[in-house]
Amino acid sequence: MPPAAITVDIKGHVATITLSRPLQPIGLGEAAAAALHESCESLDADDAVRVVVFTYGEAPQARKASANGVPAAAPAPARAAGPLARITKPVIAALDGDVFDQALELALACDIRLASQSTRLALTHLSRGELPWDGGTQRLPRLVGRARAIEMLLTSRVVDAGEARSIGLVHEILSSGEVRHRTRQLAEAMANLAPEASRYVKEALVKGMDMTLEQGLRLEADLAILLQGTHDRAEGLQAFAERRKARFTGK
Numbered sequence: 001m002p003p004a005a006i007t008v009d010i011k012g013h014v015a016t017i018t019l020s021r022p023l024q025p026i027g028l029g030e031a032a033a034a035a036l037h038e039s040c041e042s043l044d045a046d047d048a049v050r051v052v053v054f055t056y057g058e059a060p061q062a063r064k065a066s067a068n069g070v071p072a073a074a075p076a077p078a079r080a081a082g083p084l085a086r087i088t089k090p091v092i093a094a095l096d097g098d099v100f101d102q103a104l105e106l107a108l109a110c111d112i113r114l115a116s117q118s119t120r121l122a123l124t125h126l127s128r129g130e131l132p133w134d135g136g137t138q139r140l141p142r143l144v145g146r147a148r149a150i151e152m153l154l155t156s157r158v159v160d161a162g163e164a165r166s167i168g169l170v171h172e173i174l175s176s177g178e179v180r181h182r183t184r185q186l187a188e189a190m191a192n193l194a195p196e197a198s199r200y201v202k203e204a205l206v207k208g209m210d211m212t213l214e215q216g217l218r219l220e221a222d223l224a225i226l227l228q229g230t231h232d233r234a235e236g237l238q239a240f241a242e243r244r245k246a247r248f249t250g251k
Contacts, residue, residue: 012188013049014052016054017036018057020056032080036083036084040084044087050190051089079135080134081109085139089202090202091112092187096176099121101132114174115164117175119173122156122159125156161173
């Protein structure tokens with residue numbers, strides 16, 4: 001999969017990363033993973049971008065056969081979920097169709113997942129004698145709990161959109177034609193909120209998951225103190241007092 005499979009589109013304060021759907025069960029090659037990594041770092045450093053949307057484009061054609069009729073060699077799988085997970089801004093995944101294996105591992109690295117009614121999700125690595133290599137064994141149980149995660153992993157079972165919604169794997173289910181529109185709507189609404197506060201909320205949640213309650217509360221208090229010195233907090237208080245919409249600048 002060449003780097004051209006990664007496209008980035010920025011409109012207003014929302015950036016959309018579109019990734020050609022990984023060939024199942026091959027996953028991403030090194031070039032595409034590197035391009036995704038670079039895109040994630042660039043968008044995280046761009047102060048004008050406040051929310052990132054991650055989605056898939058059209059599924060690529062199946063690999064062509066070589067001269068002897070044997071399918072052409074697949075690229076070695078490469079990890080790519082980490083860069084998505086390290087984005088400090090909110091990241092929304094828009095899912096439609098089958099989201100298997102590394103495609104699901106990438107979606108697990110996002111903060112919010114919207115899916116179509118036809119979406120199916122699974123980590124089927126064991127059916128091939130493999131195991132998830134891009135964070136699936138760690139992020140899935142943190143979202144749906146140990147019992148459901150271990151059952152999905154050990155059986156390679158495919159979960160439909162309805163079940164995914166009921167176990168907390170996806171947040172909303174929409175028709176195929178509505179997923180991207182709703183994702184854009186949600187992203188723009190989130191981009192209108194205080195961006196620095198959004199970063200701090202995400203930091204408190206993500207880091208707090210690996211802390212004791214006492215440590216997490218201390219982190220929350222520290223971040224709240226840091227936020228008090230920002231222009232956006234003063235603007236938020238002023239807008240509330242004046243009964244108008246706040247105009248946040250990210251400072």
